[in-house]
Amino acid sequence: MxxxxxxxxxxxxxxxxxxxxxxxxxxxxxxxxxxxxxxxxxxxxxxxxxxxxxxxxxxxxxxxxxxxxxxxxxxxxxxxxxxxxxxxxxxxxxxxxxxxxxxxxxxxxxxxxxxxxxxxGGPGAGGEVLQAGGVMLDPRARTVMVEERSVALTVTEFDLLEFLMGNPGRVFTREQLLDAAWGPGAGAGSRTVDVHIAQLRSKLGESSPIRTVRGVGYVLDA
Structure with a gap:
């Protein structure tokens, strides 16, 4: 304290x-x-x-x-x-x-x-560690590791990745991801999702498990 x-x-x-x-x-x-x-x-x-x-x-x-x-x-x-x-x-x-x-x-x-x-404790406390390929996410500590390398994410990037890693193999539309990470009525547009996904992929590098589903949205491959 x-x-x-x-x-x-x-x-x-x-x-x-x-x-x-x-x-x-x-x-x-x-x-x-x-x-x-x-x-x-x-x-x-x-x-x-x-x-x-x-x-x-x-x-x-x-x-x-x-x-x-x-x-x-x-x-x-x-x-x-x-x-x-x-x-x-x-x-x-x-x-x-x-x-x-x-x-x-x-x-x-x-x-x-x-x-x-x-x-x-803080946001995500008590959540189990999530893993997809070489990416490991700890909701309690709000940390992300890629092949034993620490990756710094913004709050929104972390929330997006946590949501996708918590629902592997499920395809989400941009609107669903907006509601999940920004909340209903947050004022963000679908293009905002594309920008944050691109930033996430860049930070995760070749280990990124996020895949685009053309004409629909995104999915995380476990």
Whole structure:
């Protein structure tokens, strides 16, 4: 845990100041040190500056929630991010991570979610190592090895590769891959998938198991 507090440092990103203060009080009672950011647009810079142990991220007013979640996750350096969403406008999908809280919720629910996230670790924690040919992906550590060589991927590249490696031999359309890695309504176009797949293939080199299925999409050959 972060040395700033007995329970660790929690960054609360919440547009409603009254709600943010309520969350701060309940978390502080449990021994957490809390920093509040009331502008979700500044969440990535706040996460990068503070390096918190966990982030509570308000996505209820974000126009592109999946994109904001992705940027905060990357800036947080592996710290778990709890997505706070407001149904029914924002479907809770894979692109918003494994830790999610839906409005309205009690502060005790949030405290429980923070504790669970800290016990479980960051994104992908607890997932089994995936392998396809010479490519090995560890969801828990969010690392990729190619023939014993470490490969650096962006958050989106990693999410795409993890999804494909978790479903070997299955052909996916570009639209399905958009939903899997970006989330419904993320605002990305199908051309974005082609660009990220090309970047993935370039980084994986000759060991890349990703194959184009002409006129359909992509498949990962196990």
């Amino acid at each position: 972060n040395a700033d507090g007995a329970g660790g440092l929690v960054l609360v990103v919440e547009h409603d100041r009254a709600v943010a203060e309520l969350q701060r009080r309940y978390l502080a009672r449990e021994g957490y040190t809390v920093e509040i950011e009331t502008d979700p647009a500044r969440a990535p810079s706040a996460a990068g500056r503070l390096r918190p142990d966990v982030v509570v991220l308000d996505l209820s007013v974000a126009s592109l929630p999946a994109d904001l979640y992705r940027r905060v996750t990357e800036a947080a350096g592996g710290a778990p991010v709890i997505a706070v969403t407001a149904p029914p406008d924002q479907p809770a999908g894979r692109a918003l991570g494994e830790y999610q809280v839906t409005r309205p919720f009690s502060p005790r629910v949030l405290v429980g979610a923070v504790g669970e996230a800290l016990r479980s």
